[in-house]
Amino acid sequence: MTIDISFIFEAFQEICKVLPLTLFMTFTPVLLGILIGIVVAFVRIQNIKIIAPIVNFYVSFFRGTPIIMHIMLIYFGIPIVVDAVAQTLKLDFDANAIPILFFVLVALTLSAGAYASEIIRSGILGVPKGQLEAAYAVGLTFSQAMRRFILPQAFSQSIPNFTNVFIGFLHATSLAFFVSIKELTGVANIVASVNLKFLEAFIAVGLIYWGVSAVIELIAHRIEKRVTAYSKGGI
Amino acid sequence: MANDFDFMLIADVLPTLLQYLPITLEILVWSIFFGMLLGIVVALPKLLDIPVLKQIVSIYISYIRGTPILVQLFLVFYGIPALLQIIHIDVTRMDAIYFVIITYTFSNAASFAEIFRAAILTVDRGQIEAAYSVGLSRMQAFIRIVLPQAIRVAFPNMTNTMISSLKDTSLAFSIGVMDMVGRGETLIASTTRALEIYLALSIVYYVIVIVLEKVLKRNERYLNRYMQKEVATS
Numbered sequence: 001m002t003i004d005i006s007f008i009f010e011a012f013q014e015i016c017k018v019l020p021l022t023l024f025m026t027f028t029p030v031l032l033g034i035l036i037g038i039v040v041a042f043v044r045i046q047n048i049k050i051i052a053p054i055v056n057f058y059v060s061f062f063r064g065t066p067i068i069m070h071i072m073l074i075y076f077g078i079p080i081v082v083d084a085v086a087q088t089l090k091l092d093f094d095a096n097a098i099p100i101l102f103f104v105l106v107a108l109t110l111s112a113g114a115y116a117s118e119i120i121r122s123g124i125l126g127v128p129k130g131q132l133e134a135a136y137a138v139g140l141t142f143s144q145a146m147r148r149f150i151l152p153q154a155f156s157q158s159i160p161n162f163t164n165v166f167i168g169f170l171h172a173t174s175l176a177f178f179v180s181i182k183e184l185t186g187v188a189n190i191v192a193s194v195n196l197k198f199l200e201a202f203i204a205v206g207l208i209y210w211g212v213s214a215v216i217e218l219i220a221h222r223i224e225k226r227v228t229a230y231s232k233g234g235i
Numbered sequence: 236m237a238n239d240f241d242f243m244l245i246a247d248v249l250p251t252l253l254q255y256l257p258i259t260l261e262i263l264v265w266s267i268f269f270g271m272l273l274g275i276v277v278a279l280p281k282l283l284d285i286p287v288l289k290q291i292v293s294i295y296i297s298y299i300r301g302t303p304i305l306v307q308l309f310l311v312f313y314g315i316p317a318l319l320q321i322i323h324i325d326v327t328r329m330d331a332i333y334f335v336i337i338t339y340t341f342s343n344a345a346s347f348a349e350i351f352r353a354a355i356l357t358v359d360r361g362q363i364e365a366a367y368s369v370g371l372s373r374m375q376a377f378i379r380i381v382l383p384q385a386i387r388v389a390f391p392n393m394t395n396t397m398i399s400s401l402k403d404t405s406l407a408f409s410i411g412v413m414d415m416v417g418r419g420e421t422l423i424a425s426t427t428r429a430l431e432i433y434l435a436l437s438i439v440y441y442v443i444v445i446v447l448e449k450v451l452k453r454n455e456r457y458l459n460r461y462m463q464k465e466v467a468t469s
Contacts, residue, residue, distance in 0.1 A: 069437045174305045206310060
């Protein structure tokens, strides 16, 4: 077997067509996950009764199990719940009507929420306590202090970690291939099976992921430079 | 189709799945062991500033960090037989588990190389100079002074790599390895109850990750035993 270089280009073009879907599957869950993460991080930092143990379990479970398990659990679990609910409420709704993409998005969002919450928590804890006290001293309320002082600093310090989460979830979207979503890896597999050229197709898809990861890293680096400009100087 | 959830099935399949746990752990242990060895080799060109090799290593690390492990798995699975066929070695009938171990070794090596490099660079330059001033050779200074301090710094990151590597082993089934998840897939085919089996698998992974975290945390405390209290607990 020899490697067909020209087929790599062909596969590359073919696979690139679904890049928007993969990007959508990356950014939606991570951005929603950050929202979940902020709420979860506050619950954990404030140690709110009853809810705190639940979110602690949520974070540790999602960080302690492979993402493929989350996708599979949601993919097989939600239809059972939805059907049961529809049956008891006598609704005319079939779980089969839910697109598979929705399950993947839910699974990735929940999983991103767990990872993001840890990053936000460590980011908030990384801001010196004096900052909060200074905010109180000039008469800000807790939520004002958080919004104007603590969270901006926490986020700007966490940019490298968020970059890792973005890239990690870009890679995690490749798992959607197991539930037959036509994203990058899924299409690569189809292109490969149709032409019986597996190696070439996966070389092409590897290059695409590599390129997208590099672009994300570049953008994150730019943002980091701008956002942390306030802390330039010193050491 | 009966859609009622069967809790008993989870308990029923757990022993069967646990029989295949050693295969999962085998993949993990070998890929971490070889990954560390290769990681040291990969870290050297950047640390010693060797031209050409340094660039090659950078590309290697960037590629591994820039592509999903699933794609790497397929690339190794289809690529290595194709490469070896050029020199007329037929490995197409080789057990798939070796391809998995090779992939995870490559992947772990990239992570470990970056961790080792960063850790060695955090050791203060003055430490090496102090070692030289008391007459240690370069090798002695590295092994006795730099390495113990670097390991302390590197350990938490190595822990993270090991745990994410354990979670990555769940993809080995995709190229046909009969590990825990692979056995789970066959159980799904025979029982047609996917949710219960995936839940059982998740429980097993969750428990192993927690145990692994506890063990590694204890080792971390051991490595930090010379540090001052407030540093060690932070």
